[in-house]
Amino acid sequence: MARESKPPLHHSIEADLRRKIASGEMGVGQMLPGRRDLAKHYGVSTLTVERAVDSLVRDRLLRSDDRRGTFVSAVSSQVPLKPRPTGEFAIGVVARLYMPHQDRGYGNNTWIREIVQAVEHEFSSEKHVTIFTNTVLPDGRVRPLREAVQAALESKIDGLLIVAIDSSPEEMLEVQELLALQDVQSVFVGSTELPRKAVQTFPDGFDAGYQAVGHLLRQGCEEIAYVSPFDAWWADQRGAGIAAAWEGSARPPERLRMLPLGEKRQWTVHPDAGRVGEETAEEVASIIGPRCGIIGANDEISLGLIRAMAEMGKAVGRDYLIIGFDDILPARDRHLTSLRPPWDALGREGARLLRSALAGTNESLLVRLRWRLIPRSSSRWTS
Template sequence: MQRVPNDKDDVAAVAGKSEPAYRRIERDLRQRLRKGEWNVGAVLPSRQMLARGYSVDLSTVQKAVATMLSDGTLRADNGRGTYVARDPFTADESGFGEEDAVDTSPSDTLSLDGDMLTGVPSTQIGTVGIFCWFQNQNDFWPRTLIHSVERLMASVGVTTLFVNRCVLGNDLIPEIISPYEGGKRLREAGAESMIYVAVREDPNDDEIAELVAGFCGEYGDPSRVVAITSGMINLPVAHVFYDQNYAGFRAARLLIESGIRSNILFVAPFNTPWVRGRWEGAMQAVRLAGLPLDALKLCPPVTELGVLPPRDPGQSETEVSAAQSVELYLATGTEEPLGVIGANDTIARAFAVAYGEATGRNPGTDYALIGFDDEPASRDFGLTTLRPPLEEMAREAVQLLLRSVRGDGVSQQIRLRSYLVPRRSTRTDAALHAAQLSNRFIRTPVPVKEGH
């Protein structure tokens, strides 16, 4: 069943804080912008409607909106209403002319819902296990998720216990333990519940079933296991995942909203479930915009994803295959792309390098470029990207587990959307002036969160 919170619910968790109501409403509006509820150019509900939604006086909403008008996030047009003038990540910048968006990570304000801070008997859940493939200690995805889970559990007095799926032996050779063995080790070490972090690999029902069997034993309770994954799983195990389809939709939508309505490339040297999800989402954006299907093409120039290698290689192989894709594309003698979507950040950056060497054309100047995953190197590169909601995934997983232990009815699946992080690679002339075109944008509502 889809969870659709109203405006009043959105600020309920902070209602008890000694803070002016207009400040709480301003913060909530900014958070809703970051989640993509209103895109750049979208018209907000009237002040009267917002006041009714938040159950406050009109003057309180006027104060909340005034600050956002003053920093350029919103713009008022007497003939049109109040609309989103700048992306919320860009609006957080100290100056409008900054080239790159600051990483406005939500982790600094990471907290649980207000109802989670009471009624969670620590004796029922003294220790929570965390199981994750964490071979590269610099990989910010698992690191962020693990740290977030640990911080949130500590906030309610729960101890955490970590088991790494990749264990270094005495000879420093990595040993990969099975999910069953990992679950068993956590159980034997005293973990009463566990969270499985599996965002770097495609969802694998068999492995998750193995993990549950190892942790729960013959008569165990799978309700004490929550998974954080890169896609939906088909098991009666509670899990939180981010929507690959929506990420692809949002990437293509950004280009379309910028006035790029043809000659868009989707660069994908290989075919995996997460690549397919992003491709299908991008195609949905093309269809919803009423554009011909050939407005979005694959690079390398193939008829469909299924003919590409069905694997996800390492980074160096990915860069090589992306460069080869550029060579194949140029060999066809087709038109120069106006917009390019890389299946991930590594592919997008590799495309830009190879395409620039071959043609002298650069992203952000000659064409718009966008990737996915917000890898650290993308910030220096100036690559616009879709950032996975890592902190929120950890938060939702912790709340699922705590509510389950408390005996509450909980959703089995929670789907979250990625954040758009705009940087200079999409700041072409079309993109820079798109927000000034009246009646240009159509808001396409996509659920932020779904529970089943």
């Protein structure tokens, strides 16, 4: 879906003030109206006016006397009509990054660092400056995402990229409400589509589930079991993709099993999903037939299933195939086929969207990215 994107309001105000100085409408030595008066005149916030004025002060077209006010300081015939090059921007990046000793082993740093580094690489030019705001405080406490975004806005940035792959929909909505009152181009890098329209990019969980089924069918699996013990939006998205792929294959509906059959557990941020996978294994083993492909809702669940089913005498590649999601480090060591989120590509795409928004040429509102299937021996029959 395309959306017409306009340059930030403070650039328009800056250009108008610059024009007035160049035309002589505002003469040398003339005092600029107060920030509140200018904000009322242009119909914007005082922060937006402040950013426009600061740019003209940096260009020495205005001089600021803290006690008396702000005055025109340039000779009108020497004032360029154009503002500073639009390619020069202060880019704010908000994300949750723990210090090494604080990381809780959830993969947070690995995933988010990939995104942040990709963004920084895309803006690695002397024309730009990136300003990082961490939601993790020096003492290890995590402040609300909205609070971190507010801190970033106070840095007088031109554009803002918010990395929120581990934020709840409620947190995202709070940030969207805050940004609706600001004159800052913003892009969200998340895990799913936001509840309100915004420039955003995220990995497509539905498509990831669809890919998983396609891979197992190509390996000769005759039935699929999706093991999702948790009540979580991300698990439901993957499950919806799995169901759609199975329906599209025209195979018997009863050959797709959604497990466990009982009540699901509430998802928390750092559960022991591997242990839960182990606890689900007995039910899974009692239901599945030969040539079955198992899809765990994430890698930890799949690895837990493998451990527990091995104790029952069932071997991967002989009795069943199995896939997970996220491609955590143990997946590689234990030869688990997994779907990897394109974290680096998300960072690059987020930077591209923000650059286009700042230039007023953004043609994309929402960009879904495809997960990458990493095939390993857990999805290959041994005979």
